[in-house]
Amino acid sequence: MFQHLQAAYLFLIVSSALIVAGIIVLLCLKYRHLYVTREKQRLAAKHQDYIAYVLSHLDEKQPLEVPAVPLGKRDLQVLEEKLIEIAERVKGKHREQLTALFEKLGLPELELGRLKQLPGPMRTDAAYKLGAMGYEKATPALFSILEAESDEAGRYIIARAIARCTRSVSDLRVMVEKMVESSPDSPRLLAEVLGDSPLDVLPLLREWINSGDSRLALVAMAGLPAANLDDPLVDSLWKLLEAEEKEVRIQAVRLIVSGERVSADQINVLMASPDWEVRAIVAKAMGAWREADDIPVLQQAMDDQSWWVKYHAARSLVKMGAEGFQALCEVASRTPHKETADLAMQQLQEALHEDRTAGQGMPGSNERDHKLTIYHSYFNRQKERAI
Amino acid sequence: MRELLLGYGLFAMYYVIVVNSIYLVINIFSHLNISTIIKRARFSRFQSLAGSKRVPPVSILVPAYNEELTIIENVRSLLALQYPEYEVIVINDGSKDDTLNVLIREFGLKRQSHVSVRSVVPSSAPSGIYHNPQYPQLYVIDKENGGKADSLNAGINLSHYPLIASIDADSLLERDALIRLAQVYMENPEETVAIGGNVRIANGCRIEDGMVKEVRLPDKILPMFQTIEYMKAFLGGRIGWSSINGLIIVSGAFGLFRKDCVIAVGGYREGYPGEDMNIIIKLHKYMLENKKKYRIAFCPDAVCWTQAPDSLHILASQRKRWGRGNLKNMIEYRHMLFNPKYKIMGLLTMPYNVLFETLNPYFKLTGFLALVGYSLYDMTHAHIVLIFLAINLLYGYLLTISGILLEEFAFRRYTKPSDLMKLLGYGFLMFFGYYQLGAIWRVLGHIDFLRNNNTWGVMTRQSWQVETRQS
The missing domain is CATH 1.25.10.10 (Leucine-rich Repeat Variant)
Known part of the structure; x- marks a missing residue:
């Protein structure tokens, strides 16, 4: 009993000491922080004119002058x-x-x-x-x-x-290689870091895409702006579509379709990919290209196994004006699959609603009226799918 | 009998010391890890990241049950987030009030008569989905009442992005909260399966347009206690647990998850509260059983503000619910306890949770009663009761100081010296009644569980404007 009490007293003394120490540290931190904040506010006011001078002279050819007054550490x-x-x-x-x-x-x-x-x-x-x-x-x-x-x-x-x-640029290469070696894979964040460099990193990205190292290729693809894709780069990206790592294939196709429309043959090749992610990305890209020739491919994509491919195909079709809208109506009216029909109907109704909202207070839009006519021509006959 | 009472009382005293010592070790981990937190919070360039297309898109899920007073501010704060690509999915869980209609009116939503929703996790079917192309990021699902887990699952089924964030409808996110979580995710996207945000108490703060404009401590005593409690749990506890990958809970109020992993574990578990702890235990279990490298992280600088209950009635209901959820999870996953296959989770986190969270009130209350009984036999030994109480008080207060220190090192949200005094004062006061009530509520929660009472309990809200006016 006595031993237990001794231990308890010792424990209470140690705890009390730690509490007092903690409170003293807290008070010191708080008052030091307050003092520093006030000092900084005072000095910020003192140098306000100088900061205004810097801002107003950034455009000039002459180098910026340092403040005329002597500067202390805190200044x-x-x-x-x-x-x-x-x-x-x-x-x-x-x-x-x-x-x-x-x-x-x-x-x-x-x-x-x-x-x-x-x-x-x-x-x-x-x-x-x-x-x-x-x-x-x-x-x-x-x-x-x-x-x-x-x-x-x-x-x-x-x-x-x-x-x-x-x-x-070689420093950037070393830095990224070190990061890739010693850190978990994070191509997007590394691309962000590279994006902060004032240097032209395109040659480096080109080198990594062709390096055969999938981790570096992923960094390069995350860093490549779509506007900078030239023919040799696009060729390299097509080669990456055969990469073993799925993520590499997905990122490669994302870049390939991010710019101008690829040829019909290439679209067919991509839409035959075993990766649903690849097919979904291409279906989505077709909506951005708005090329009427792609409508049959998108209609076919509405029969895809993957919900995501169908979803993006439906969204792309409604972006293709009256022709795409009609194609989607056709899919919705003929498909035996409820999921496909629902997907198509949802997009059709969204498109009509969007047109109506956009056209509120404006003279009647021919496009909107035309879509409505198409819609009724398909679905007035099938009451169960009417709005 | 007298010896038996003394023996048990001493056992309870050592129990308090051991359990608090483990928590102190976790606090030390938090202190060791705080420099990483400070570095990330202060020197990462969130502004530029918030405008980058490289940031993965997120579906924000907001389960709402009778939230007509707070839902508009909440959704407005979510629509104003600094994040490149995201959607907000509000799930109206059969509210009895006007939650759905205030949303429809405010955002001009239209019911979609045809909806294609995948069924990747089990949930009750939506009775309607509402959308307005003028707010393309916002979707509202209306469904019959099925609980929070069911609502989250319904949101997952509709979501279009690879990451999901769960947010409580009575909470407000800081504008950069989501991008801060995304930064943590992007540092290690392969292994990160979930990230918890920091939940702070908004009572007392000045709130305008769904944003906390001025941080102030609550005026009322109960929210004030909860502010300290949250500080202790989130900063002192969760930073430390996450540093050893032993985090057992990501608060339902604000967390980010990889959708494929949540789907792989079957989504949220329905039928019981504590779904936020349950999903994390399931994620740990799934990743460990499949021998996948993973981490569940915590990001204390990503802040979500929430309304704390300010009446005993509502607080009791909340704590009983937490007690029920905790007990259910511990019973359901008891096979993980002391099982080396589950590493830190099996050997440390879960045993600690059982000892500290689940059994804590029983040991403390019975230990106290045993010592009182012992001293009644011989009043000359009455001081042993005081020693027991003093150990509880001082060790607990030491942990409170540790939490406030972490706040002061890293965040300094409460700037005035009087705030510090208030935190220290109320932190001490909590040991005289508040913690004891908490222990009793937890026991009552366990009793509710044994009686199969699975109701959510009472939870009344007040609008953020009223909250601000009152403060």
Whole structure:
């Protein structure tokens, strides 16, 4: 009994001490934060005119001047925060102006010093700020902390900083390869990171698409803007349709159909794919192309095994004007499958409702009237499917 | 008899120490992991991600039962989210009030006479689906009352995107909440099957146009207690559990899921409350049994604001429901307990849940009574009761301080020094009545379960405008 009580008293003493320590830490944190916030507000007001000067002179050819007054440590912190806010919103020449100003103020060197700290939010903060400043000389230091960083969130922040700082495409290649090797697959986020680089990454993406490495190919495909697809790239994408990994095939077809219409033969090849995702993507793309020649293919797609292929085929058909609308009416009226009929009817009614809403208060639309006539010609005879 | 009472009382005392110590270890994991949270929250570029086509689209599911007072603000806040591509599916679960009609009126919805809905998970058939092409992202499903799980399943069947987010109809999402969850998902899309968001108490906050404009602590005592309780559970607990992949619950108020995984486990379980815990246990079980690498993550900077019950009657109903749901889940998945096949879930999370959540009130109450009985035999030993109470109080308060510290390190939502004082003061006050009531409600919830009472219980809402005016 006595031993138990001794243990209990000891426990109570330790708990009380920890509670008191916790409360002291909390109070210190709160008052320190309040003090820093007030100081920052005061200094932000003090430098308001200078920030206005920066904003109004970003377009000029002359480099931006540093403030005329001497700057303390806290002044620099506040200016850094304000200037980074601006740098995050601008690109090109404006960003270059700010990069030069950051260097004049000596901020990148300060942040480089902070990079040498132990891993944690402070070091990540420094990496983030160097990235926002686009300080090229920080690239090697950023690479070394990328190696040492253990958590995913931190790695992506450092990778983004490298992408923004480096002026060498080969650095980007190394960075992405390191990320792909040591992190879980995340092609979309890596493509986002690459998108933050001021460099032309197209040659790199082209290289990865042809690399035979599916992980790099996925990053490249996530990063490729549809507008940049030239013939050699499209050829490479077609080759990827034979890749072993389904995700590669899906992303390849997504890109192939994202631009101009592919030929009828190619559509037939794609619509014969064993992957329903591929067929659904093509069915959806046909709605964006709005080519009347595709209507029979879409009508056929309404008999597909996959609900998603039928869904996108129906949505594409109603986007093809009166002709597509009529084709869908035909499908809805003849199909023996309830699911297909419901899908078709749902899209037909949505289209009519949309036309009615769009045309409210406007003189009668011929297109809308024509669709309504078509609809009634099919379904007035079949009361069970009337609106 | 006297020795027996003392023995049991001492056992209960050590039980309190052990259980709180495990929770303290989880809190330490939370503190160790907080730097990752801070990094992601402060330095990821959510603004640019919110405009990117590379972000996967999401179907937001909003089950609604008698939510006429809050549903419009909720839907408006969802339609204003910073997210590139998403849809909002409100499921009216046979509401007895005007929930459906206020939605129809507000958004000019029209009933679709022909609807094609897949049936990938079991749910009752919709009696109508409403849509307006002017709000192409918004769908409303009307169906007979079948419970929250049934509603979520109906939403999954209609959904068009690969990710689903479940949101309570009485909650408001911060504009960047969803994109923050998406960032966590995109860091590891292959392995991430679910991500929980942080639920905060909105009582007392100033709310305009479905957005929390000014964060304030509640004025009323019950919501204030719940604010501290949520802080302790979400920051002190869930960050730590998720860091060891042992999260047992993603709050039904706000979570993101991979739809294919939810379908693979058969969707949400109907018939009992606690569907939010149930789906997570099923996901753990499915992934572990199929030897798939996975993670269930928690993202505390993705914030959802919710109305906390401000009357004892409603709070009791909620806590009894939670008690029922918890007990049902523990009984249903008892084969996972102490089973090494289920790794952290089987060896730590579930045993801890049984010991701390399910059995906690019994041990604490009976231990207290045993020591009271013991001291009645000999009043010179009455101090042992006080020691037992002091251990409960101080260890519990230490964990409260830990939760507030995490808030202060990472988020600092409550900025004034008086807020901190209030949190510390009320955090202490909670040990005098509130926690004891919670224990009693949990026991009553278990009794309800044994009596097969599966009703949802009372849950009345008030409009966000009223909430703001009152504060």
